[in-house]
Amino acid sequence: MAVHTYSQVWDLDIFFEGGSNSREFTAHLEKTKAKIHGFQQSVESWLPGSSLEDAATLKQLIDRFEEAAKPLRQAGAFVSCLQAQNTQDKQASELKARVTELSARLQTVLLGFDQKLSTCTPDEWTAMMKDPFLKELKFILSERRERAADKLPAEEEALITSLSIDGYHGWGQMYDLLVGSVKIPYRENGEEKLLSVGQAANLFADSDRKTRKAVFTAWEKAWGENSDFFAKVLNHLAGFRLNIYNKRGWDDFLKEPLEMNRMKKETLDAMWSSISEQKETMIRFLNRKAKLLGLEALSWYDLDASLGQANTRMSYQQGADFIIENFSNFSEEMAGFARKAFEDRWIEAEDRQGKAPGGFHTYFPESSQSRIFMTYSGTASNVSTLAHELGHGFHTYAMRDLHLFNRSYAMNVAETASTFAETIVSDAAVKKAASREEKLGLLEDKIQRSVALMMNIQSRFLFETRFYEERKKGVVSVQRLNELMKEAQEEAYGGALKEYHPLFWASKLHFFITGVPFYNFPYTFGFLFSMGIYAKALEEGQGYEHRYMALLRDSASMTVEELAQKHLQTDLTKKDFWEQAVHLCVKDIEEFLALTE
């Protein structure tokens, strides 16, 4: 048998030699800047409708865009890898600032491009879209054109964008600054410590309830003391957004988030009601967990508590082999992709100091290669993370020869391939568990995640919609925000908890993100959409590979309803699909309940 040892350190030199001091990379940035300028000039000189050669001109413009966007993404991927592998790399932060500036520049040119698209008459548009090359990009181009037409005139939108920097985005940055100053006092071994928000949050998974409760009490108090500031920021962010919607003549605040995710309101409603209808079993899980922890009912700070089951460990090599082996039960191409990633040093997994926390996947379009970042210490959740990020990689691999315009999937489908890959591996781990304890631990991990996606995220969505509704009428007070949050949690958790977390609206970054509105429901969508696909894959076995890859390829060039209709022959606005997906999670819970009877 061939002995293989995979490197745990990635190869970045293949892109640009010399890390953050790479001269090659500096030259690359200069080249990118020139390409963006080239695209800008072409956009500015285009007068749609002025000649019979419109289709040819538009094709040329799109080529120019790709010539600028590809090296820019290559640069962005490189810089994020540099920053993650060494958080102390100051040079990398400087490079990051340069890339951010170039991205902003390209975005501005794209806005101009979209405006030009929107000035084409319907006849001109129909004629252009007959061109075979443009036809391939019709969905994206029409989407850009319609969105531009739906907004205010170009100069007014440009004014909003520029005012947003110190207004809207400024408030978002103010939140980050305030959170940085929040300290949670905590007594450990008789010594008073001031924990950062991140350090305190980690203690909610502690196995000692006294610790969790003490941290939670201090946590609520600290957010409470600063709640006036956070309420101010939240009200301004929502107010800013609502004002813009108002000026554009949009009366529904869900319009933008739904459009960004290319989905219908009916689909969202069908998803939430399928979840609500199957809450009973989730509540039974929460009650069982309380019993196992020796409690009458769980409180907010018990939700992430570990039941203390035995944890098995896998070396990096074993983890890699386990992933490849289980991927191959579904798809040889997926297994081959993972093998290549391990062999060609696409993964940075070494457990060492100075690395950023968390994990991510990024793609280098000029090289058609992925890079995956994480820290591997041998836990089951590390193996899942690795599979998850490889799933993201496989998604980009499935789309590798598409035009850049047809590769930008929305947030709700972004997690499809990753969740799918992660589910394959975590299901296999549960099946192969050597003891009852191990099985329970792994099952609990899985359930914990699905319950969070269906209950916690639902509470965020309920809170945010109600908050926006009230914000339309005026500023919402701290007390009211607390009430809204608590009510949303009670509803989403089916009243199963003893104590809730009313100040969650202040402590959760996602409510303050300015890049994306309603940073919540796409998570649940992505998870359940992937579970629905997984259910189909289980039915069909190995032969599903090609259909799965075809779905991934189309995931950025149609609405989610069209995607599901074409590849799953299902109507997402109806509950059947969602019910089946939720049921897969419910089955895990039933197994857990039976094992802990």
Ligand SMILES: [Zn+2]
């Ligand atoms: Zn992900």
